[in-house]
Amino acid sequence: MFPIRDHNPSGRTPYVVYTLMAINILIHFLYSGLLTQSDSFEMYRHYAVIPALVSDGIGLETLLTSIFLHGGFMHLAGNMLFLWIFGDNLEDEMGHLPFLAFYLVSGIGAGLLHVAAAPGSAVPLIGASGAIAGVMGGYLLLFPKARVDILLILIVFFRIFSIPAWVMLGLWLALQFLGGIGSDPNAGGVAYWAHAGGFFVGMILTAPLWLRRGGPKFWDRTHGHPPHPEPEYRFSSSRIPRVRRKKQGHPGPWGR
Numbered sequence: 001m002f003p004i005r006d007h008n009p010s011g012r013t014p015y016v017v018y019t020l021m022a023i024n025i026l027i028h029f030l031y032s033g034l035l036t037q038s039d040s041f042e043m044y045r046h047y048a049v050i051p052a053l054v055s056d057g058i059g060l061e062t063l064l065t066s067i068f069l070h071g072g073f074m075h076l077a078g079n080m081l082f083l084w085i086f087g088d089n090l091e092d093e094m095g096h097l098p099f100l101a102f103y104l105v106s107g108i109g110a111g112l113l114h115v116a117a118a119p120g121s122a123v124p125l126i127g128a129s130g131a132i133a134g135v136m137g138g139y140l141l142l143f144p145k146a147r148v149d150i151l152l153i154l155i156v157f158f159r160i161f162s163i164p165a166w167v168m169l170g171l172w173l174a175l176q177f178l179g180g181i182g183s184d185p186n187a188g189g190v191a192y193w194a195h196a197g198g199f200f201v202g203m204i205l206t207a208p209l210w211l212r213r214g215g216p217k218f219w220d221r222t223h224g225h226p227p228h229p230e231p232e233y234r235f236s237s238s239r240i241p242r243v244r245r246k247k248q249g250h251p252g253p254w255g256r
Helices: 015-034 037-047 051-055 062-067 073-094 096-117 129-142 164-183 192-212 216-222
Strands: 004-005 148-155 158-162
Touching: 004 073, 015 037, 015 051, 015 062, 015 073, 015 096, 037 062, 051 062, 051 096, 062 096, 073 096, 073 129, 073 148, 073 192, 096 129, 129 164, 129 192, 148 164, 158 164
Parallel strands: none
Antiparallel strands: 004 148, 148 158
């Protein structure tokens, strides 16, 4: 199940979202195309979060640098898709520089919560997932009823349908908790607790803005949607001219 778009494009250009996407993509293709595997491991050792070191107060700067590293193209593509869908409306509400600070603090907070869950782990932590989880948490608090289009894939069944953001994001958060409970954070793999932690950090950081907007009254005014008109997504009509089929007369007694 993949979100492919929301129905609420922002009211102004999300320069920070576009810049973050460009930086992440550029960094990934620079080191994935130029570095050997051993060089990549060495880079992760210096720029990824290693919980055992951070627990000892070593490499604290990696809580920031790790946000811009990814383990592969699909890791990068998934993160950038979520940032593109949910980041623009949040940047519109917060402003450009406050949103940038929010994004970075969410990523750092997610990294710290991962370290707290696995303080002795020597497995590097990389990726923007924690920061983007913060964006998702902030989006849920401000726009719980915004419509999100989901692509559902079940083996050979494909379908796009629209659901409220609170359903999609709530399900995503529940999956992080289930994954975290059923896995060992010291063993590597998906950093479920970083995702869940980043989500709640994002909600906490967004709460003052939500309260300044009026809290529940903000939802009443906006009906839980971003304060912009929703576009209508339709399949464009075909421009191929239709050719009407000529009616054939009933053949006479000598017809074929």
